[in-house]
Every structure is written in structure tokens, then in C-alpha cells.
Amino acid sequence: MRTPLCDLFGVRYPIVQTGMGYVSDPGLVAATANAGALGILAGATLGRSELDAAIARIRDLTGEPFGVNLRADAPDAADRVDLLLRHGVRVASFALAPKPELIARLKDGGVVVVPSVGARRHAEKVAAWGADAVVVQGGEGGGHTGPVPTTLLLPQVVDAVDIPVVAAGGFFDGRGLVAALAYGAAGIAMGTRFLLTSDSPVPDEVKRHYLAATLTDTVVTTALDGVPQRVLRTGFVEELRRGGPVRRLLRGVRSAAAFRGSTGTTWRAMLAEGVAMRRSRELTWGQVLLAANTPALLRAAMVDGRTDLGVLATGQVAGLVDDLPSCAELVARIMAEAEAALDRLAPGTP
Numbered sequence: 001m002r003t004p005l006c007d008l009f010g011v012r013y014p015i016v017q018t019g020m021g022y023v024s025d026p027g028l029v030a031a032t033a034n035a036g037a038l039g040i041l042a043g044a045t046l047g048r049s050e051l052d053a054a055i056a057r058i059r060d061l062t063g064e065p066f067g068v069n070l071r072a073d074a075p076d077a078a079d080r081v082d083l084l085l086r087h088g089v090r091v092a093s094f095a096l097a098p099k100p101e102l103i104a105r106l107k108d109g110g111v112v113v114v115p116s117v118g119a120r121r122h123a124e125k126v127a128a129w130g131a132d133a134v135v136v137q138g139g140e141g142g143g144h145t146g147p148v149p150t151t152l153l154l155p156q157v158v159d160a161v162d163i164p165v166v167a168a169g170g171f172f173d174g175r176g177l178v179a180a181l182a183y184g185a186a187g188i189a190m191g192t193r194f195l196l197t198s199d200s201p202v203p204d205e206v207k208r209h210y211l212a213a214t215l216t217d218t219v220v221t222t223a224l225d226g227v228p229q230r231v232l233r234t235g236f237v238e239e240l241r242r243g244g245p246v247r248r249l250l251r252g253v254r255s256a257a258a259f260r261g262s263t264g265t266t267w268r269a270m271l272a273e274g275v276a277m278r279r280s281r282e283l284t285w286g287q288v289l290l291a292a293n294t295p296a297l298l299r300a301a302m303v304d305g306r307t308d309l310g311v312l313a314t315g316q317v318a319g320l321v322d323d324l325p326s327c328a329e330l331v332a333r334i335m336a337e338a339e340a341a342l343d344r345l346a347p348g349t350p
Contacts, residue, residue: 001338004164005186008112008133009091010065012036013335014177014187016135016166017194017327019069019093020143020313021045021295022302023202024194026054030061031199031327039327040067040093045295048076048083055087067091067114072098078105085109093135095144097122100129107132116168118146123157123165133164135189141169142192142315145220145230151183158184172317174337178345192315199327203305207324209234209312215319224311225294232312 003014015037017024024042032039041058043051051068058066070080072094081102084092092098092106094115103113107130115126116135123134136157138150146153150169158165164186171180171188180188195202196210209232219233223240231237294311301310325333 001335003181003186005133005166008164008186009038009067011038013331014181015331015334016040016067016168016187016189018135018168018189018191019043019067020191020195022299023191023200024069025201026057026061027201028194028197028199028327029066030058031197032194032331033058033062033064033066035326035328035331036064037327037331038065038067038091040069040091043068043080044071044074044095045299048079051080052083052087055083055089059087065090067093067112069093069095070098072096072102072115077102081105081109084111097126097129103130114166117157118144118148118153120153120156120160123161127161127163131163133166133186134161135166135168136185137189138167138169139220139230140316142218142230142318143313144227145169146228154180154183154185169315170317172320174334174339175341177334177338178341190317192318193321193330194327195314196318196321196324197327197330198324200324202302205305206301206307206312209307210314210318211322211324213314213318215316217319218314218316224297229294229311230314230316232314232318234307234312236308237311 005014006012013036017032017037017039019040019042021042022045024040026041029039029041041054046054055068068084068089070077070092073096074080089111091112091114097115106113112132114133114135115131116137117123117126118137123136126134136154137145138153139145139147140150150167154167166187166189167180167185168189171190172193177188194200196207213232217233218230219237220228220230221237221241222228297311298313300306301312
């Protein structure tokens with residue numbers, strides 16, 4: 001069950017816990033790493049000093065390799081890269097494609113660079129720029145997502161690039177791991193499944209909302225930040241979806257002010273970040289303002305437990321998850337299920 005991903009990341013199992021904002025904290029990352037998988041810290045939602053402290057905390061909790069998720073379009077991206085290099089972080093993951101010079105700087109410092117993509121052309125681009133591996137998320141995945149399901153996107157990307165491919169979107173057990181490997185992937189990445197563990201910092205009441213969900217209880221909407229996101233269908237989300245663009249725009253401005261107040265970010269920094277987002281994602285100014293919704297609304301649910309005032313980003317697999325194991329229990333279970341699945345396919349094969 002050892003794949004090129006294990007050697008690339010220095011882990012025992014080809015499983016990745018994704019860097020979910022306000023979810024993938026040092027405790028969850030370390031628990032995942034100690035279980036033999038790759039845990040990724042959600043660095044994009046942390047201030048620079050908070051990121052420094054979080055990485056140091058993970059070092060206190062585990063001696064295993066781990067990763068940090070960064071935003072390639074952040075105004076202080078270069079400074080954050082310096083933190084990773086100083087701490088000797090093994091993996092840098094990105095939701096948006098980092099520029100070639102940023103990839104080169106990380107690789108020169110011995111950091112493995114792994115962007116996440118939702119289309120073949122994006123995978124081809126980052127591979128040509130020097131990325132070491134790529135996470136490919138199909139439409140079943142949570143948060144920002146695309147329209148193509150994993151079963152179609154994954155083989156397309158595997159055939160297009162010659163770097164290890166990590167499959168994401170719709171994975172939660174060992175059968176899925178074997179299926180991904182059969183498609184040619186080198187491993188799987190999971191967000192929702194790791195969110196729903198006893199090591200996750202998400203409030204218990206919020207976890208209960210996830211556990212109660214069915215396969216049809218998610219919705220993909222642009223009402224949050226102008227870009228399609230998959231979230232749990234709640235009364236609050238439905239209210240946002242019914243609101244017109246002006247109402248959503250006003251909510252975006254209010255959320256931007258709230259986010260500034262909670263993080264201490266200056267208006268100048270937020271404006272600079274907005275300009276970067278507009279250029280990198282080809283957003284309109286209205287979408288840039290709407291994008292201020294996401295951090296504030298995610299934090300309301302994932303940290304404060306306010307499901308009535310926040311959003312619950314999720315993959316469709318929430319409808320198939322019904323328990324809260326520890327990360328150690330989850331990873332061991334997935335590997336046992338994978339071995340059993342392989343044995344059913346080829347009995348007696350070592």
C-alpha cells in the first residue's frame with residue numbers, strides 16, 4: 001500500500017488531511033501525522049504570528065512530517081514562505097496556483113509543493129511550473145469546487161501530468177482509496193471525513209449537524225463569495241441564496257468590517273488582498289467584496305458554533321459519515337478496509 005506519495009511526503013500511508021479553514025488546527029494536524037497520514041495546517045486563516053505559533057505547536061505534538069496550506073495571492077505570501085522554510089515544514093499546499101518563482105523558492109528550501117486544482121488545464125500548468133504533486137478535487141468535494149465529478153476529472157488529470165496525483169472529493173473509506181489507486185492516483189485527500197473525528201476542534205453541536213446530513217443535504221452556491229461553494233443546506237444558506245446581489249453585496253461589506261475587527265487586519269491590507277484576488281481569480285469588484293463573507297461566516301460556524309449565522313462547508317460524503325473516530329482509528333480503519341477490498345479483488349495476492 002506504499003505509493004510514491006508516501007516517499008514524497010515521508011508518511012506511512014497515502015492519505016492527506018486537507019487544510020480546512022478554522023478546522024485544521026495544530027491538534028488535528030498532529031493527530032493525523034501521528035496516525036501515519038499527512039496533516040495540513042490551515043494557515044490561510046491565521047495571522048502571520050499565529051501561523052508561526054501554530055507551526056511551533058505542531059512541532060511540540062509530533063515529530064512526523066506535516067504540511068501548511070497557504071494562499072498564493074496573499075500580500076504577505078513571501079513572508080509566510082519564510083516561516084515554512086525556517087521551521088522546516090515538509091509540504092506547502094495551495095488552493096490557488098502559486099507562481100513559478102514561489103514554487104522554485106520553496107523547492108530550493110526543500111519544501112514539497114502541492115497545489116489543489118479542479119481542472120486538467122490547471123494541473124498541466126502547475127506541473128509545468130515545477131509542482132511536486134497535485135491534489136485534484138472533483139465536484140463532490142466541499143468548499144470551493146467545480147462541476148466535474150471526481151470519477152471523470154481524476155483519470156483525465158492522471159493521463160495529463162507526470163507528477164503524483166492526489167484524489168479529493170467523495171473519499172471517506174478504504175474502498176475509495178483502492179478506487180483512487182485504480183484510477184492512477186497516488187493517494188487520497190479528505191476534508192469532511194477528518195472534520196468528523198474526535199480530534200477535530202469543531203464544536204460538538206456543529207458535528208451533529210454534519211452527522212444528521214443526507215447525501216442530498218448539500219448545495220453548491222455562489223451566494224457566499226461569487227464563486228461556487230458546496231455547503232450544508234441550512235435555513236441561513238437558503239436565506240443568502242434568496243437575497244439579491246445588492247443585499248449580498250451589503251452583507252459582504254459588513255462581513256469585511258467584522259473580519260477586520262476580529263483579526264486586526266488594516267483596511268489597506270484588505271484592499272491590497274482584494275486587488276490580488278481580483279487579478280488572480282478574475283473576479284469582479286462585487287465578487288471581491290462578497291469574498292469577505294467566507295472567513296467571517298466559516299468562523300461563525302466552525303469556531304463559535306453558530307450554525308444559524310454561519311456556513312458549513314462540506315463534501316457530499318457528509319451524508320455517508322455516521323461516527324466520530326479519532327484520527328488514529330480512522331486511518332487504521334481505512335487501511336484495513338483497503339486491504340480487504342484488494343483481497344476481494346485478488347484473493348491471496350500478497
